[in-house]
Amino acid sequence: xxxxxxxxxxxxxxEHIMSGQIHPGERLQQERLARALGVSRTxxxxxxxxxxxxxxxxxxxxxxxxVREFDRKDIVDGYAARAVLEGLAAxxxxxxxxxxxxxxxxxxxxxxxxxxxxxxxxxxxDIDRYRNMNVQFHDEILLRADNRWIAELVRQTQxxxxxxxxxxxxxxxxxxxxxxxxxxxxxxxxxxRDPFRADYLMxxxxxxxxxxxxxxxxxxxxxxxxxxxxxxxxxxxx
Amino acid sequence: xxxxxxxxxxxxxxEHIMSGQIHPGERLQQERLARALGVSRTxxxxxxxxxxxxxxxxxxxxxxxxVREFDRKDIVDGYAARAVLEGLAAxxxxxxxxxxxxxxxxxxxxxxxxxxxxxxxxxxxDIDRYRNMNVQFHDEILLRADNRWIAELVRQTQxxxxxxxxxxxxxxxxxxxxxxxxxxxxxxxxxxRDPFRADYLMxxxxxxxxxxxxxxxxxxxxxxxxxxxxxxxxxxxx
DNA sequence: ATTGGTCAAATTGCATCCAATCTTGATATT
DNA sequence: AATATCAAGATTGGATGCAATTTGACCAAT
Numbered sequence: 110x111x112x113x114x115x116x117x118x119x120x121x122x123x124e125h126i127m128s129g130q131i132h133p134g135e136r137l138q139q140e141r142l143a144r145a146l147g148v149s150r151t152x153x154x155x156x157x158x159x160x161x162x163x164x165x166x167x168x169x170x171x172x173x174x175x176v177r178e179f180d181r182k183d184i185v186d187g188y189a190a191r192a193v194l195e196g197l198a199a200x201x202x203x204x205x206x207x208x209x210x211x212x213x214x215x216x217x218x219x220x221x222x223x224x225x226x227x228x229x230x231x232x233x234x235d236i237d238r239y240r241n242m243n244v245q246f247h248d249e250i251l252l253r254a255d256n257r258w259i260a261e262l263v264r265q266t267q268x269x270x271x272x273x274x275x276x277x278x279x280x281x282x283x284x285x286x287x288x289x290x291x292x293x294x295x296x297x298x299x300x301x302r303d304p305f306r307a308d309y310l311m312x313x314x315x316x317x318x319x320x321x322x323x324x325x326x327x328x329x330x331x332x333x334x335x336x337x338x339x340x341x342x343x344x345x346x347x
Numbered sequence: 348x349x350x351x352x353x354x355x356x357x358x359x360x361x362e363h364i365m366s367g368q369i370h371p372g373e374r375l376q377q378e379r380l381a382r383a384l385g386v387s388r389t390x391x392x393x394x395x396x397x398x399x400x401x402x403x404x405x406x407x408x409x410x411x412x413x414v415r416e417f418d419r420k421d422i423v424d425g426y427a428a429r430a431v432l433e434g435l436a437a438x439x440x441x442x443x444x445x446x447x448x449x450x451x452x453x454x455x456x457x458x459x460x461x462x463x464x465x466x467x468x469x470x471x472x473d474i475d476r477y478r479n480m481n482v483q484f485h486d487e488i489l490l491r492a493d494n495r496w497i498a499e500l501v502r503q504t505q506x507x508x509x510x511x512x513x514x515x516x517x518x519x520x521x522x523x524x525x526x527x528x529x530x531x532x533x534x535x536x537x538x539x540r541d542p543f544r545a546d547y548l549m550x551x552x553x554x555x556x557x558x559x560x561x562x563x564x565x566x567x568x569x570x571x572x573x574x575x576x577x578x579x580x581x582x583x584x585x
Numbered sequence: 586a587t588t589g590g591t592c593a594a595a596t597t598g599c600a601t602c603c604a605a606t607c608t609t610g611a612t613a614t615t
Numbered sequence: 616a617a618t619a620t621c622a623a624g625a626t627t628g629g630a631t632g633c634a635a636t637t638t639g640a641c642c643a644a645t
Contacts, residue, residue, distance in 0.1 A: 154627090159396055170628085172626090173607095190432060261402070352629065387629060389628080411637095597637080598636090605628080607626070612622105613619080
């Protein structure tokens with residue numbers, strides 16, 4: 110493995126926090142956690158410090174780390190920031206234009222989404238395919254915008270448990286239909302080189318997703334949104 | 348002191364990198380640096396890891412940390428991202444409105460800028476006053492926007508040596524005049540509760556600043572932009 | 586001159602140890 | 616009963632030591 114214990118610990122802890130396996134508000138004891146991860150306290154402490162910098166943990170000197178708690182406003186505000194950033198990305202891409210190969214690829218993804226929605230209802234079978242499509246679609250635009258700040262800042266806004274772009278609320282068919290229609294229109298705006306329309310559509314798309322997700326989390330309507338489970342176990346030694 | 352060695356080291360190193368006292372591309376040797384800072388390698392290593400997370404350092408396993416190098420595109424791209432974020436902040440504030448006391452305070456700052464520019468030319472005497480005014484003006488809008496993500500992401504975009512909002516290119520009177528006029532208009536747009544205008548003006552204001560700053564850095568026209576120097580010495584033990 | 590190989594010195598990553606701080610709970614005081 | 620005090624245990628932050636990796640100098644072969 111080409112990674113250090115620190116990097117591994119950071120990654121595993123981040124996933125466990127993001128997926129809610131470590132609960133908001135929970136105190137993270139270094140000795141216990143180090144045991145669970147099979148490392149000493151030194152790399153673990155670096156990992157904790159990094160995660161606190163990312164905003165996932167709260168730190169108080171001599172009192173240790175706790176998992177940050179996020180409320181509705183945190184989610185909506187995060188999506189609001191993400192919306193203008195992804196809007197800028199979409200506008201940049203629309204402005205510059207995309208090579209045909211890339212557009213073709215994106216239209217392929219759109220069809221993946223179409224096929225998941227073609228039965229007039231939501232089938233749990235399709236959620237994984239739709240989720241991957243969604244991540245690829247948004248990531249491709251961020252990639253093609255060719256601005257490392259935007260990509261990095263968007264990544265940051267998604268460091269909220271249950272609120273990354275891997276979380277799909279697979280519940281209301283009409284909403285998914287409309288949401289995916291946004292994808293079509295955003296792609297169309299990019300194809301037509303219409304930055305203003307791409308920007309506006311993306312902002313609306315992301316802001317809506319934020320409000321909707323926040324609603325669903327608040328009312329406990331979140332169901333089967335977890336992506337491929339992580340093989341890493343923390344519980345064993347606990 | 349209420350801070351840990353790790354936090355202190357992080358802060359001091361960040362300042363030294365931001366102000367260019369540690370040069371881009373430079374390799375950071377842990378033993379030497381720890382000596383210079385008067386701490387052991389443990390807190391230093393945590394600090395380095397944090398700064399790498401912030402994007403100021405590059406890290407390679409077993410090969411240590413180097414100061415990241417930034418080119419023109421990094422600066423312009425960073426400001427482009429910052430522009431939409433500060434634009435959103437300004438629009439939010441304009442939309443919500445500000446209490447009279449706050450508007451009065453901001454108008455006070457505008458006058459500070461006016462007085463620094465009233466002689467029809469740029470006096471080096473006024474640069475500190477103008478810089479503080481500028482920071483306060485932008486920070487106040489970020490604060491009043493009441494969205495912690497925006498404030499934090501904007502902070503991140505400024506983690507580039509010589510490119511924070513504390514850097515003022517105090518050289519061309521006409522440009523400063525126009526730039527400060529933006530401040531007046533942004534404040535006016537907020538007062539009139541015109542989110543669209545506030546957004547547009549702020550984006551233009553920030554994007555222009557980015558391009559201009561990048562030009563000046565590229566052509567070596569940067570002169571006396573350093574803020575109040577840090578009392579912390581690193582050179583002593585070097 | 587350039588490539589490839591070898592080995593010692595330098596440097597990094599991590600485990601462990603110790604001092605400083607916090608937490609807990611029992612006891613004393615009002 | 617409520618609050619204050621204080622000592623023992625628990626936990627954190629930082630220093631040190633060691634194994635693993637990298638760096639760099641030197642030399643041989645092409």
